Amino acid sequence: MMHSTSLTGAPLPVIDLSLLNGADEQRLALAHLLDHACLQTGFFYVSNHGIAGELIDRVFRDARALFALPENQKVALHKGRSRANRGYEPLKGQTLEPGSPPDLKEGFYIGEELDESDPRVKAGRFNQGANQWPQSPPAFRDTMTEYFHAMNALSAQIMEALAMALGLSPDFFEDFCRAPLSTLRLLHYPPQPPSPQPGEKGCGAHTDFGGVTILLLDDNPGLQVWDARNNRWIDADPIPGTFVVNLGDMIARWTNDRYRSTLHRVINTSGAERYSVPFFYSGNPDHEVSCLPACLAEGDQPHYPPTTVEAHLMEMYRRTYA
Ligand SMILES: O=C(O)CCC(=O)C(=O)O
Ligand SMILES: [Fe+2]
Secondary structure (H helix, E strand, C coil): CCCHHHHCCCCCCEEEHHHHHCCHHHHHHHHHHHHHHHHHCCEEEEECCCCCHHHHHHHHHHHHHHHCCCHHHHHCCEHHHCCCCCEEECCCCCCCCCCCCCCCCEEEEECCECCCCCHHHHCCCCCCECCCCCCCCCCHHHHHHHHHHHHHHHHHHHHHHHHHHCCCCCCCCCCCCCCCEEEEEEEEECCCCCCCCCCCCCEEEECCCCCEEEEEECCCCCEEEEECCCCEEEECCCCCCCEEEEECHHHHHHCCCCCCCCCEEECCCCCCCEEEEEEEEEECCCCEECCCHHHCCCCCCCCCCCEEHHHHHHHHHHHHCC
């Protein structure tokens, strides 16, 4: 059977991120490719991203082992016990698509490890605090901590490339990238049931809340991206050695919707257990997110009022965990 995306010849682009380390000419080429990708669907793959395959293998190994723990051991780490939204989220624990049944996924949330003495924790700042680490698998904490830091660094590179794509100075998002609020989320999707409830699926249609999302996929398809220009879902199937990157709602706010935060969903029709690892990069909680002057054409009004990273995130969490 023909691959559905080939019908109109518009699969998501693959962007070679090593161009960022090249000469000016290559950096400009990257900015151009990225601008194009962001103007199209806001979803693309990145290759040559510098993250070791060996680290990615360990992330999947330990994520699988975590979800294979007995239910009582997972529930003992329930994120409801954490003031920073860290830990385990059982199957059907979130409803990303309003009006649909809860999502057929279980998850585990990890963030920067901050102890009680940290001023951000003392001040009760949103999503800041300690993680809930499982005893087993033994390498879990080290693996996820290493991957978390690698993702923060990669996100800052992507923000640099995005600044260039927008025609801004490469360091434009430097303050945004300072002491960033990031969330690493391990996900496990059981196979789609044979007789689902109407609208029941792995992950309801949603946009991501933050700045950029770096999504690690296993070998199973299931992710779909909304193509608003053609009114259809595009399959974002895994491509070995790449990450899927998509823009979050903050980018839409900054750019007054020049760049979109694109709707996506997961239906795990692969018949297999599907694992994925999104990393949400939301940036400096105090950073102001308001319409960039360069993105406001004469006579246009900003589509969104100014906000901060933290206020925006709190609002988005409130909506999906109502
Ligand atoms: O599992 C996936 O492929 C996508 C997950 C996702 O969109 C999310 O967690 O926000
Ligand atoms: Fe998402």
